[in-house]
Amino acid sequence: MATLTIDAVGLRKTYGTRTAVRDLTLQVKRGEAFGFLGPNGAGKSTSIKMLLGLVKPTSGRALLLGQPVGDREVRARIGFLPEHFRFYDWLSASELILFHGRLCGLAEDALRRKVPQLLERVGLGTQYSKPIRSFSKGMMQRVGLAQAIVNDPEILFLDEPTSGLDPAGRKLVRDLIREQRERGATVFLNSHLLGEVEQSCDRVAFIQQGNVIGTHEMGAWQADQTEVEIKVARVAPSTLERLEQFAQEIRLEDQMLRLRVDGEDRLPEVVRCLVASGAEVYSVVPHRVSLEELFLKTMGPDPGL
Numbered sequence: 001m002a003t004l005t006i007d008a009v010g011l012r013k014t015y016g017t018r019t020a021v022r023d024l025t026l027q028v029k030r031g032e033a034f035g036f037l038g039p040n041g042a043g044k045s046t047s048i049k050m051l052l053g054l055v056k057p058t059s060g061r062a063l064l065l066g067q068p069v070g071d072r073e074v075r076a077r078i079g080f081l082p083e084h085f086r087f088y089d090w091l092s093a094s095e096l097i098l099f100h101g102r103l104c105g106l107a108e109d110a111l112r113r114k115v116p117q118l119l120e121r122v123g124l125g126t127q128y129s130k131p132i133r134s135f136s137k138g139m140m141q142r143v144g145l146a147q148a149i150v151n152d153p154e155i156l157f158l159d160e161p162t163s164g165l166d167p168a169g170r171k172l173v174r175d176l177i178r179e180q181r182e183r184g185a186t187v188f189l190n191s192h193l194l195g196e197v198e199q200s201c202d203r204v205a206f207i208q209q210g211n212v213i214g215t216h217e218m219g220a221w222q223a224d225q226t227e228v229e230i231k232v233a234r235v236a237p238s239t240l241e242r243l244e245q246f247a248q249e250i251r252l253e254d255q256m257l258r259l260r261v262d263g264e265d266r267l268p269e270v271v272r273c274l275v276a277s278g279a280e281v282y283s284v285v286p287h288r289v290s291l292e293e294l295f296l297k298t299m300g301p302d303p304g305l
């Protein structure tokens with residue numbers, strides 16, 4: 001069994017003179033929850049559509065579950081919640097899920113038992129017979145989530161799954177991602193809600209103007225870069241110079257010393273240096289760098305579209 005569920009090398013998509021995705025090279029392991037993050041227009045949805053075989057790459061290649069993208073047998077083992085979906089809106093919620101289950105080749109009896117459970121799971125247990133054209137945005141999104149998991153997919157692609165969802169709906173998405181992973185599925189998630197991504201993903205990649213510009217293990221950057229606030233008194237200018245061997249971005253305002261160290265294990269040295277130089281230390285508070293802060297720092301100022 002392939003250990004990589006996604007293995008893309010140099011995928012590129014151009015529309016006329018516009019390059020939507022320049023170079024998508026990434027590997028996602030089986031069972032991983034992978035966050036794919038970038039500003040509007042960066043190429044996230046186009047990347048997902050190339051991986052699914054819905055958009056033909058201009059160049060490059062990719063394997064999904066060990067097979068070239070677009071393979072029919074593999075498609076039945078994938079779940080997809082598109083960013084902008086247009087379902088047949090004369091169908092009821094249960095008819096729509098049945099339809100998608102049949103497309104995946106699921107056995108009719110098992111499918112009929114499963115549909116009400118799925119609709120219950122996404123909070124639409126009482127709405128199963130209404131035509132989905134009467135649904136609100138969030139209700140439609142919940143139907144979309146149910147159809148994406150009807151086949152217990154091995155890879156679940158979610159493009160902005162929390163779009164239009166209320167707080168309970170956002171928690172539902174987090175819980176569904178957790179449940180799918182517990183089953184052994186790989187989850188590939190596009191989202192602008194970085195707090196949600198931080199809670200759900202093991203690893204993230206940043207994409208900017210069609211290029212993957214970095215991948216990070218969740219939490220690893222926090223171990224590498226720690227910002228610290230130290231409440232101090234009697235800090236001489238020469239002490240600040242001495243601190244430069246252990247820390248960066250050193251700023252002292254009133255009694256608050258702010259600096260950055262390469263990991264928390266550098267902190268005792270900083271405190272020792274301060275005390276040895278005659279400073280008084282009242283408190284040391286490390287600050288976790290959030291995914292949002294890392295994102296904004298990596299992406300730089302918003303260039304506009």
Ligand SMILES: Nc1ncnc2c1ncn2[C@@H]1O[C@H](COP(=O)(O)OP(=O)(O)OP(=O)(O)O)[C@@H](O)[C@H]1O
Nearest residue numbers: 015018019020038039040041042043044045046047
């Ligand atoms: N069918 C298309 N024809 C022409 N240009 C396209 C097409 N689809 C996407 N693009 C362009 O490709 C670029 C990437 O679009 P894409 O939808 O992949 O971005 P995204 O990262 O998903 O953005 P968002 O966060 O806004 O959803 C954009 O500049 C977009 O205008």
Ligand SMILES: [Mg+2]
Nearest residue numbers: 044045046083
């Ligand atoms: Mg998109």
